[in-house]
Amino acid sequence: MNIVLQNLTKKFPGHGRKAAEEVVAVNDFTFEIPDGKLVGLLGPSGCGKSTTLNLICGLIRPSSGQIFFGSQDVTSLPPEHRGVGMVFQNYALYPHLTVLQNILFPLQNLKGKNRPSKAEMQKRALDAAKLVQIEELMERKPGELSGGQQQRVAIARALVKMPHVLLLDEPLSNLDARLRLQTREEIRKIQKATGITTIFVTHDQDEAMSISDQIVVMKAGVIQQIGKPQEVYDNPANLFVARFLGTPPINLFAGTVRDSKLYLGTNCVLDAPGIPDQEVWAGVRPEGFLLQPDGPLICQLTGIEVMGRDISVVSTHPACQAAAIRSIIGSDTRVDTSQPTVRFALKPGKVFLFRKDTEERLACQLR
Ligand code: ADP
Numbered sequence: 001m002n003i004v005l006q007n008l009t010k011k012f013p014g015h016g017r018k019a020a021e022e023v024v025a026v027n028d029f030t031f032e033i034p035d036g037k038l039v040g041l042l043g044p045s046g047c048g049k050s051t052t053l054n055l056i057c058g059l060i061r062p063s064s065g066q067i068f069f070g071s072q073d074v075t076s077l078p079p080e081h082r083g084v085g086m087v088f089q090n091y092a093l094y095p096h097l098t099v100l101q102n103i104l105f106p107l108q109n110l111k112g113k114n115r116p117s118k119a120e121m122q123k124r125a126l127d128a129a130k131l132v133q134i135e136e137l138m139e140r141k142p143g144e145l146s147g148g149q150q151q152r153v154a155i156a157r158a159l160v161k162m163p164h165v166l167l168l169d170e171p172l173s174n175l176d177a178r179l180r181l182q183t184r185e186e187i188r189k190i191q192k193a194t195g196i197t198t199i200f201v202t203h204d205q206d207e208a209m210s211i212s213d214q215i216v217v218m219k220a221g222v223i224q225q226i227g228k229p230q231e232v233y234d235n236p237a238n239l240f241v242a243r244f245l246g247t248p249p250i251n252l253f254a255g256t257v258r259d260s261k262l263y264l265g266t267n268c269v270l271d272a273p274g275i276p277d278q279e280v281w282a283g284v285r286p287e288g289f290l291l292q293p294d295g296p297l298i299c300q301l302t303g304i305e306v307m308g309r310d311i312s313v314v315s316t317h318p319a320c321q322a323a324a325i326r327s328i329i330g331s332d333t334r335v336d337t338s339q340p341t342v343r344f345a346l347k348p349g350k351v352f353l354f355r356k357d358t359e360e361r362l363a364c365q366l367r
């Protein structure tokens, strides 16, 4: 089932009396989550991700705007009638109940004709447990499980009602690095196997990029960009999106366009045809640097970091806005570390220009 958000807005009153203290947690969201897809909501802490999920599942009501599940307007429907499964950031299992009892809990709360028979409940609980591979742990209490296992119980508990929509609010934040990786792959597998329309909230760009069909990048309650992860990475709409996506992060330079040429400091690095003379922010992806003995970008070499498959050349440049430039090159490339300088050519497709005032991307064909 697809989900449509139409001009969805949520304002929270400030604690003081002044209207200025009001927080617009979700500001005029309009977008569609296609049926059966996994959409990643991505943005820094406080940008309105949890509020968006709480609006979709019905725990809070919007200040204005509408929410549709398929053709049905669910905006004023209570949460229990929306057919939504939700896994919260702190997935609070009931400590005194076993895994099985925890998973059964949402079913036992159903009333009237919606309440399945006892045998049906048992079967659905076991099916959900099998999906997340915890069927061996059914008699344990949450305290006897690892973080990853507890997380799976929380997911099974969300799946047992066979929801049309699955909402996951930073579901991996309590897991260690290795388990996060493993669990996110499992969530993706389960989502594909069940075909449930899913919204996955995270502040971790790597996580969102790796499992989402589409990402929605947010900042301070406002959608910045929506698209397939690779498309957004390759075509950021503004400086915020460019900086938020990518590890290592994009390298930011103060640049100047003069006579259709792009300068970083005094180095003339690329042709920028059609762009009026102006100061710009220039972002260069770490993979956008080519080592070249006579390359136009002249940097002071700090050192190299070997990271298995790749080498990261660390250097500095007067126009760079960070303490160091990190450029990634193949590990088969030799870097002469006895030299004080290192020179690069830039790959035009990996360089983005942004207006200094609005930080919007400048449409241009660099070469
Ligand atoms: P995220 O999940 O992206 O970290 P939230 O959706 O939790 O962000 O919060 C978005 C903004 O709304 C924040 O500024 C937060 O302080 C504010 N906010 C969230 N819930 C409430 C509330 N119940 N009352 C007042 N302000 C709130």
Ligand code: MG
Pocket: 049, 050, 051, 089, 169
């Ligand atoms: Mg949150």
